[in-house]
Amino acid sequence: MTxxxxxxxxQQAQLVRLSxxxxxxxxxxxxxxxxxxxxxxxxxxxxxxxQSHLRISDLSGAPRAGFCLMGACQDCWVTTVxxxxxxxxxxxxxxxxxxxxxxxxxx
Amino acid sequence: MSGTIQPVVVGxxxxxxxxxxxxxxxxxxxxxxxxxxxxxxxIYRQPPQNFLRSQAELYGFGSSRADALHRAMAGILxxxxxxxxxxxxxxxxxxxxxxxxxxxxxxPYSHLIIATGATDRILPFPGxxxxxxxxxxxxxxxxxxxxxxxxxxxxxxxxxxxxxxVAYQYAxxxxxxxxxxxxxxxxxxxxxxxALLSKPALLVQGMYYLTWLKLHGVHIAYGIEPLRAxxxxxxxxxxxxxxxxxxxxxxxxxxxxxxxxxxxxxxDILGCHFEFDVTQRAYLPVRDxxxxxxxxxxxxxxxxxxxxxxxAAELAGTRAALAVISDIQGSEFSVVDQHRADNIExxxxxxxxxxxxxxRAFPFPQQWxxxxxxxxxxxxxxxxxxxxxxxxxxxxxxxxLNRVKAMTRLGMGRCQSRMCGAAxxxxxxxxxxxxxxxxxxxxxxxxxxxxxFVSVPVxxxxxxxxxx
Numbered sequence: 380m381t382x383x384x385x386x387x388x389x390q391q392a393q394l395v396r397l398s399x400x401x402x403x404x405x406x407x408x409x410x411x412x413x414x415x416x417x418x419x420x421x422x423x424x425x426x427x428x429x430q431s432h433l434r435i436s437d438l439s440g441a442p443r444a445g446f447c448l449m450g451a452c453q454d455c456w457v458t459t460v461x462x463x464x465x466x467x468x469x470x471x472x473x474x475x476x477x478x479x480x481x482x483x484x485x486x
Numbered sequence: 487m488s489g490t491i492q493p494v495v496v497g498x499x500x501x502x503x504x505x506x507x508x509x510x511x512x513x514x515x516x517x518x519x520x521x522x523x524x525x526x527x528x529i530y531r532q533p534p535q536n537f538l539r540s541q542a543e544l545y546g547f548g549s550s551r552a553d554a555l556h557r558a559m560a561g562i563l564x565x566x567x568x569x570x571x572x573x574x575x576x577x578x579x580x581x582x583x584x585x586x587x588x589x590x591x592x593x594p595y596s597h598l599i600i601a602t603g604a605t606d607r608i609l610p611f612p613g614x615x616x617x618x619x620x621x622x623x624x625x626x627x628x629x630x631x632x633x634x635x636x637x638x639x640x641x642x643x644x645x646x647x648x649x650x651x652v653a654y655q656y657a658x659x660x661x662x663x664x665x666x667x668x669x670x671x672x673x674x675x676x677x678x679x680x681a682l683l684s685k686p687a688l689l690v691q692g693m694y695y696l697t698w699l700k701l702h703g704v705h706i707a708y709g710i711e712p713l714r715a716x717x718x719x720x721x722x723x724x725x726x727x728x729x730x731x732x733x734x735x736x737x738x739x740x741x742x743x744x745x746x747x748x749x750x751x752x753x754d755i756l757g758c759h760f761e762f763d764v765t766q767r768a769y770l771p772v773r774d775x776x777x778x779x780x781x782x783x784x785x786x787x788x789x790x791x792x793x794x795x796x797x798a799a800e801l802a803g804t805r806a807a808l809a810v811i812s813d814i815q816g817s818e819f820s821v822v823d824q825h826r827a828d829n830i831e832x833x834x835x836x837x838x839x840x841x842x843x844x845x846r847a848f849p850f851p852q853q854w855x856x857x858x859x860x861x862x863x864x865x866x867x868x869x870x871x872x873x874x875x876x877x878x879x880x881x882x883x884x885x886x887l888n889r890v891k892a893m894t895r896l897g898m899g900r901c902q903s904r905m906c907g908a909a910x911x912x913x914x915x916x917x918x919x920x921x922x923x924x925x926x927x928x929x930x931x932x933x934x935x936x937x938x939f940v941s942v943p944v945x946x947x948x949x950x951x952x953x954x
Contacts, residue, residue, distance in 0.1 A: 394632075
């Protein structure tokens with residue numbers, strides 16, 4: 380067995396912003412915490428730049444972070460504090476968004 | 487066909503835009519319904535308007551085609567009814583049911599061109615639902631549409647032209663590409679060269695990506711078999727096997743896929759006749775050379791009716807629109823249109839040869855089902871395993887996918903089998919020793935995508951694009 384496991388990946392965020400970082404800042408609330416995103420970020424981008432999951436599977440309780448990013452897999456639906464459901468990959472983040480990722484999302 | 491002429495195009499990628507443009511050229515005012523925020527589809531997807539990267543940075547060798555397609559659509563916006571961020575969730579005879587920002591609508595049509603495109607074809611491996619595992623197409627969307635990498639150390643795995651393209655785009659954008667792991671063998675890629683020479687420019691592009699990656703020290707492995715994504719709560723590495731043995735590599739993201747699969751749900755709901763396509767290992771809606779489906783007034787164009795690639799999709803969009811014109815006029819083409827149609831059909835033959843070459847270069851991993859363990863999750867919505875499918879087949883006599891669905895809930899979840907359908911057919915038929923087409927296909931059902939019970943309008947500058 381060949382192993383190349385010397386480089387640990389211990390960052391919290393899943394995504395890494397490589398470019399387009401000069402856009403207008405927006406604040407939104409993620410699991411009760413005020414965090415910053417940029418105008419034009421999707422909800423998926425905004426959340427996964429902070430942490431590594433979007434939702435918890437209803438069935439297994441395992442974390443999920445979306446999959447196809449193009450509106451096909453439906454694995455990135457998140458719930459807001461008022462119970463609204465958003466498909467995170469195809470919804471743009473907006474000021475006033477208040478989203479929960481730590482509980483099982485409603486079907 | 488009676489009443490008013492109202493052509494509708496679903497999709498605004500290469501096929502949809504060229505179809506709309508051709509209809510406008512013939513004096514019609516089509517409605518174009520696009521799930522995206524801006525036209526371009528997936529391959530030429532445009533970032534939000536406040537993003538600054540150039541077309542060359544975004545689309546590389548495809549930038550002139552992307553630019554031409556974007557301009558073509560911009561040039562007809564005032565001559566069409568463009569409904570962006572709008573989902574067609576149901577189709578009936580002569581009317582589509584739509585949803586835009588939580589508002590339902592109905593769009594009547596006399597002639598419908600379906601140009602709904604494709605998504606990655608998925609063959610699961612253990613750990614594929616972990617955060618950090620995305621499709622190859624998804625990885626590309628993150629970069630192109632959002633300027634983000636899916637991780638700090640990224641592995642690309644599976645097979646198909648997208649594998650090398652996305653790896654190249656990531657490396658060029660400054661991401662750390664830890665490895666490219668191709669299930670195809672190098673010998674298969676060499677053997678396919680004669681067929682790929684039918685489109686020399688595309689072959690050269692593919693070889694350029696590969697050479698560039700090698701020159702920049704990206705590890706490329708051929709003939710691999712994915713073993714698993716490592717990690718408990720998220721990806722921490724990947725394990726694979728090749729001729730030299732088993733290997734593990736640290737990474738925090740994996741992009742994977744095995745070429746593409748067509749989005750055929752609307753054609754299905756409208757009752758179009760489907761047949762099994764051996765090359766694509768999928769049931770596809772039947773269309774004539776011009777793109778007419780088996781249902782009068784319904785036309786098919788682009789990857790949504792069978793994977794042929796973006797260039798062919800542009801041609802197919804134009805050709806389907808010419809068929810609409812001809813059917814409306816109920817007469818022969820003008821000399822100009824006849825010439826155009828003939829040229830397109832000739833060019834499509836070249837695309838088909840190229841497509842067969844790609845299929846040889848990046849073949850479907852035939853042994854996949856035989857290596858899938860019983861605990862491998864196949865349906866990520868309902869969390870149905872390979873073992874569940876095998877049990878339905880062997881204990882309860884299910885031989886066909888809709889029966890498996892009824893017994894296991896496979897494909898009954900939110901994605902309606904877009905992610906699991908291809909893999910489930912492989913597992914089912916392999917364990918029964920049947921041929922792949924005996925699995926049939928899971929039927930599309932309305933709503934073809936989930937409709938939010940409560941929804942909010944998307945607050946962005948793109949909302950103003952609607953109906954412009």
